[in-house]
Amino acid sequence: MRPLDRLWPALFAGVLAVSASGCTTTNEIPIGPGGVAPVRTARDAPGVRSRFHYEDLLALAARDMQVGNLDEAERKVRRALKIQSNGVDAVMLLAGIDDRRGSEKQAGDGFRRAAELAPQRGDVLNNYAAWLCQHGHAAESLVWFDRALQAPGYATPAAALANAGSCALDAGQRERAERDLRAALVQGPDNPVALEAMALLNFRGGQFLEARAFAERRIAAAPATRSVLQLASEIEARLGDQAASDRYLQRIRQEFPQDAGS
Numbered sequence: 001m002r003p004l005d006r007l008w009p010a011l012f013a014g015v016l017a018v019s020a021s022g023c024t025t026t027n028e029i030p031i032g033p034g035g036v037a038p039v040r041t042a043r044d045a046p047g048v049r050s051r052f053h054y055e056d057l058l059a060l061a062a063r064d065m066q067v068g069n070l071d072e073a074e075r076k077v078r079r080a081l082k083i084q085s086n087g088v089d090a091v092m093l094l095a096g097i098d099d100r101r102g103s104e105k106q107a108g109d110g111f112r113r114a115a116e117l118a119p120q121r122g123d124v125l126n127n128y129a130a131w132l133c134q135h136g137h138a139a140e141s142l143v144w145f146d147r148a149l150q151a152p153g154y155a156t157p158a159a160a161l162a163n164a165g166s167c168a169l170d171a172g173q174r175e176r177a178e179r180d181l182r183a184a185l186v187q188g189p190d191n192p193v194a195l196e197a198m199a200l201l202n203f204r205g206g207q208f209l210e211a212r213a214f215a216e217r218r219i220a221a222a223p224a225t226r227s228v229l230q231l232a233s234e235i236e237a238r239l240g241d242q243a244a245s246d247r248y249l250q251r252i253r254q255e256f257p258q259d260a261g262s
Contacts (some may be wrong), residue, residue, distance in 0.1 A: 054083045058090055070097050088118040092127060104135060115144065122154025126163060133167035141167045142176070158187035162194035169197055169204075177201055192222040199231055208238045226256045 061076035074097050080090045095110025111128040118124045129144035145164035149157055165180035178201060184194040195218035202211035215232040233248035 050083050054080050054087060054090070057083075058087075058093060061093055065093070065097060065100065070100055073097055086117055088114050088121065088124060091117065092124060095131075099131065107131065108135065119147070120151050122148040122151035122157065122160065125151060126156075126160040129160070129167070130163050133163070133170060138167045138171035139173075142171065142173075158184045158191055159193075161187070162191045162197070166193055166197040169201055174201065174205075190217075190221040192218055195221055196225075196228050196231070199228070199235070203231065203235055203238075208235055211235045212239065224251065224255065226252055226259060229255070 057076045057080040061073040061080070064070070064073035064076065074094065077090050077094045077097065080087060081094070084090065091110055092114040095107045095114060098110060099107035108131060111131045114124050115128040125144050125148035129141040129148060132138075132141035132144065142164060145160050145167065148154060148160040149164070154160070161180045161184035165177045165184060168174075168177035168180060177197065181194045181198050181201065184191050185198070188194070195214050199211045199214035199218060202208070202214060212232075212235050215228060215235055218228050219232065229248045229252050233245045233252075236242070236245035236248065
C-alpha cells in the first residue's frame with residue numbers, strides 16, 4: 001500500500017484552495033462566503049494584489065506539476081516564494097516537485113518544514129506523514145498522522161485515518177491498523193486506501209473470504225491499481241479459484257503492460 005494515493009489530491013487541493021470530492025478537484029480559484037469567487041480589481045491594495053499573484057502562481061505551478069512539467073512548476077513556485085518566503089503551500093508544493101524528481105532528502109526536508117510552519121493544518125501534517133510512510137518510516141509517520149487528526153477544523157480526517165491505518169499495517173501494528181481503517185470506512189465507505197488496506201490486513205490474517213469482500217469493494221470504488229489486482233489474484237488463489245485468480249492477472253497484463261512482468 002502506498003498512502004500517497006491520497007497525498008497528491010490533498011496537496012493540489014490545498015495549493016489550489018478548491019472544493020474537492022474524493023480525488024477530483026473542481027475550481028481553480030478560492031471560493032469565498034456564499035460560494036462567490038473573489039473579484040479582483042485594479043483598485044486592490046498592493047498587499048492584496050501580491051496575495052492574489054502568489055495564489056495564481058501556485059495554481060499554475062500545480063497544474064504544471066500534474067502534467068509532468070516539473071521545471072516550469074518549480075520556476076513558478078520559486079517566484080511565489082519571493083512573494084511569501086514562508087508560504088506553506090509553496091513550500092509543500094516544492095517538496096512535492098522534489099519528490100517527483102526522486103530528490104528524497106530535499107522532499108523530506110520540505111514536507112517537514114511545511115508541517116512545522118503550519119502545525120495546525122491537518123492536510124499539511126497528513127502529507128508529511130504520508131511521505132514518511134512511503135519512504136520507510138511507517139512508525140514515525142503515525143505520530144504525524146495523530147497530529148493531523150487532532151488539528152482543529154481538519155476537513156478530511158478520513159484521508160488521514162485511511163493513511164494511518166495503512167501505515168500502521170506497514171509498521172506491524174495490526175490492532176491500530178484495523179481501528180483506523182474501520183474508522184475511515186465509517187466516514188467514507190468507498191475510501192479506496194482503507195478498502196485495499198483492509199483487504200491486505202485480512203489476507204495476512206488468513207481471513208480470505210473477508211479479504212475478497214474488501215478487495216471487490218476496492219475495485220468497485222475507484223480505478224484499479226496494479227497492487228490491488230495482484231492482491232485480488234492472490235486472494236482468489238488462496239480460496240482455490242484459479243480461474244478468478246487468472247482473470248485478475250490478465251487484467252494486470254492488459255491494464256499495466258509496462259510492468260505486468262515485474
